[in-house]
Amino acid sequence: MQIENFNYDNRIVRNFIIASVIFGVVGMLVGVIAAIQLFYPAFNFNLPYTSFGRIRPLHTNAVIFAFVGNAIFAGIYYSLQRLTKARLFSDFLSNFHFWGWQLIILAAAVTLPLGYTSSKEYAELEWPIDIAIALVWVAFGVNMIGTIIKRRERHMYVALWFYIATFVTVAVLHIVNSIELPISMTKSYMVYAGVQDALVQWWYGHNAVAFFLTTPYLGLMYYYLPKAVNRPVYSYKLSILHFWTLIFLYIWAGPHHLLYSSLPDWAQSLGVVFSIMLIAPSWGGMINGLLTLRGAWDKVRDEPVLKFFAVGVTAYGMATFEGPMLSLKNINAIAHFTDWIVAHVHTGALGWNGLMTFGMFYWIVPKIYGTKLYSKSLANTHFWISTLGILFYAIPMYWSGFTQGMMWKEFLPEGILKYPNFLETTLQVIPMHVMRSIGGTMFLSGVFVMIYNLVKTAASGKLIANEPASAPALEKEYKPLGSHSYWHKAFERKPLTFTVLTVVVVLIGGLIEIIPMITIKTNIKTISSVKPYTPLELQGRDIYIREGCVGCHSQMIRPFRSETERYGEYSKAGEYVYDHPFLWGSKRTGPDLMRIGGKYPDSWHYNHMIDPTSMSPGSIMPAYPWLAEDDLNTSNTADKIKAMRTLGVPYEAGFEDIAEADLLKQAEKIAANLTKEGYPVEPNKEIIAMIAYLQRMGTDIKLSNTASK
């Protein structure tokens, strides 16, 4: 048998680790700033670029795609080479992948504060960046599958399956959820509208959690946990069972983000049923991880890497139990739109992704620098700071979530809301928000302890950029492992077949969920009084999108008495047919705005936007003084009307030619109104468009008393 000599690329692993840590610090810091803004609004600095609505997506994108993303690539590239006994497929692709991904992150860091956003959660980046993401992602996939194809190891270990599933599914999700019609380089409209857009978004959003934050980390767990504890995984059978069931089930569960919304009931039920079933494969993974530590808990006491892994996997177990529970309609009725969801997400993000990442870095860095970890006690310190930080973060947020959910629903015996002023419920949870920011700060400070420790470790050794290795070449003749042959073995040694099979499995659930929504118009009852937005309202809506209002305000009144009492008539699917994109939101830091139209005079909105506390004393909403100073850009009005018509909004032919005049006429009317009420504003200011949109919201069916046909 011929022994071949080759070497592993450790430099690319090191580079991804550095990028992950740097962007992790940035992303978490932005998170802490956003957290402080929620009890100390002056931290918005009265600047557009640093206001909550714009930096919230910056935080989520930075921690998900920059911190976690780079960590995934580091972890995959290290383990992939060793599990395939081959150097990465192409050094060029490795570097293209690395630099391409960092450029995308920089582009996000510039465009999100500038307000260039699609407003779709975790998919906010505008279309040119979406295309770049697709290209770099494909480079990653080719590099990975290429490496697997030229491997010197016949069978693909379970970790590799998870990596493959990650690659193919994220590609599918990203493409389907990014189909937009460009207006300019920095602005596009989603092709989907209203309910359809919501379903596609949460099919994407839920599976971004599944296939960006879960499957790659399970793959990493299956490699690094056995390595660190130096014993094989508890049950390989269980790993096969939970891999296939997990990727098959996850993709169906997205609609649980839309319970009690205008999404058709059957789709909601489908989401609930599959979400409950998801406990099984999720816990299969957790149990497999924790039981790998069986009989080795003494090692956990001495080895900080294992501490991070043990608590990380436990956090995964907690989050994946809580997820299905939250998808029960009765629990969701209270939890949705509250801080409970924020707590749930951070149990997963800080506990599972964060701690697993830290454990992995503490394990890899000494290996690729040919040395030992500089200080175990500092790593232990990091472990305790971050674990306590998670508790300080999550517990107050659970408390806050329950409080909000209960206060929103509480009635007096007389049958009126006990807290009719939404602001009361916001102010009630301020102390919890203060504590949460302390928890987040603790977690972040732990990262600095890690940086010091890892830098010292690296300094005590030298990077083995090309680590020599040798292995026998892959035999041409296949000799089956074990006594007789089974069909799964056949897939496992054929990476391309395996990849295709994974795509098929993932697509089944996605198609069953999405096809009826896309093809069957009858799912959405049209409402004759619902009309397209006027040009001014459309421009106002785009400002609403730019400022990230959707981060704190929903536009979805659920059919509960507590909500119809507070906000007005519950939302109908037919009201959103012209909403490209939908703006239902997922969090109510402020009240729902579905029926805000006509509730207050124009001057109230004017004052409220310039200084929210002038109208709502104690409000934590940021001020938007620039809206009254900046001129509305109307040069693109005609293009926007044309684009909307292309997407099916019934503007009359030639309307784009008179859109500008129509816009001006409506603006002058609002400006005159404001002047009459004592606030002289020029009609060409952005705030006029914003007021026009706010005053329109939800009024179509107020006027007609729900003329459904």
Next chain:
Amino acid sequence: MFKQHIQNMSGIQDGYLVFSLIVFFVFFVGIVWWTFTADKKYLKDMEEKPFEN
């Protein structure tokens, strides 16, 4: 609770959701069948893969 879900589902095209459940069930049984008939030696070898380097 389950009754309610089933009632909700009956509204759409006949058998659509039942079909999806059957698809899942068949898939799941297939995987369970595989794991229970898998060869011990093969599983043992696979488990050891991370330690070969």
